[in-house]
Amino acid sequence: MKDLFALNRQSGLSLVELMIALVLGLILSAGVITIFISAKQDYQLQDAVSQIQENARFSLEFLARDIRMAGYSGCSNDMPTANSIENAPANVGDYDSGINGYDGDNGTLPSTFTNALAGTDAVVIHTANVASDLQVQNHNPNAAQIDVTTDHSFKPGAIMMIVDANCSNRGIFVMSGPTNNNDNADNVVHNTGQTFSYGSVTGVTNCTKALKGEFDCDNMAGASNTAYSDGSSVFGITSVGYYIRDPALDATISSPTLYRVDFSSDYIVGAADSMQPLVEGVSDMDVLYCVKNGAEVQYKTADAVEAAGEWSQVVAVRLEVEAESITQVDGAPLTRTFVRTIQLRNRG
Secondary structure (H helix, E strand, O other): OHHHHHHHOOOOHHHHHHHHHHHHHHHHHHHHHHHHHHHHHHHHHHHHHHHHHHHHHHHHHHHHHHHOHHHHHHHHOOOOEEEEEEEHHHHHOOHHEEEEEOHHHOOOOOOOOOOEEEOOOOOEEEEEEEEEEEEEEEOOOOOEEEEEEEEEEOOOOOOOEEEEOOOOOOEEEEEEEEEOOOOOEEEEEEEOOOEEEOOOOOEEEEEEOOOOEEEOEEEEEOOOOOOOOOOOOOEEEEEEEEEEEOOOOOOOOOOOEEEEEOOOOOOOOOOOHHEEEEEEEEEEEEEEEEEOOOEEEEEHHHHHHHHHOOHEEEEEEEEEEEEEEEEEEEEEEEEEEEEEEEEEEHHE
16 A cells, blocks of 8 residues: 555656646746836836927027027117128128028028038027126227227127117127237227128128118118217127037937037137037927017018018017937837927017
8 A cells, every 4th residue: 555655646747737837937927028128118218208308498498598688788679770790691790680590491501500400490699798798988989999998808800789878879890900919908999991701701891980870881871970978888799590400411419409509700600619519309490480560460480581671570489399319219219399489588
């Protein structure tokens, strides 16, 4: 009897039991793998969404900060502007417009926007550089010389602006002297006769010594050769542009990138040090401009505003930015569109 029981004891696994164990193990492994893949996909999705939100937030904040200040001169925008600059490209000499734009949907952007992504818009903002404020202690319009209370480092060719202390007038001009090699000049000259170059644009000059009145070089009927009062301010002008650069045309970037271009006279237009990459993963930008004519308010494209000559009447800008993730989800970047409207503080 003892030997019979010994023969019935299990000494291993049957094939059926082994197969069942393998199937159960595979089911458990598949479950673990599925959970892992799902968690990874969720992480990639959340990472992509956070990248999109971060890219959009930063790009809109950069744009809004400069757009708000378009046309700033320390006074209300409602005063006569004397623009004595002749042949200056809009990117550096069109301060009285405050803001300019380019519609990428209807053609290519100007060459100053290097390697621009086709079909995307660009915007240029002009504002007074508050940090460069010089106070006038004497202005001799006949000699075209402005004496200031502190030394400065501006050089001939700088695009500058003078604003009367009583906010009655402002003038835009090209600094023609002095040479200021030692960065310690105590005056600014706005004489005629000298020409300057900005990148490929040549022959930029002052068409008149006059810096008061309401005029430009195409119509000088309103020019007045009158002195600015003591205590007036002289500023350097900052002109910056925003556009999207195409990675297919630029090997230094891996995704569409929002660029900021400094068109100020301290830079050579298009030079490397004037181009600043800001935010990667910005794949499209559409800009509409709110134009106010009396009681009528209308949003227009850049081409429409340009055709009507209404840049000085733009009071707000509507930005539509498409951001894409660097992390790919299902083999492609995730994209979302964000919209923001910015009022120009100096246009009321």
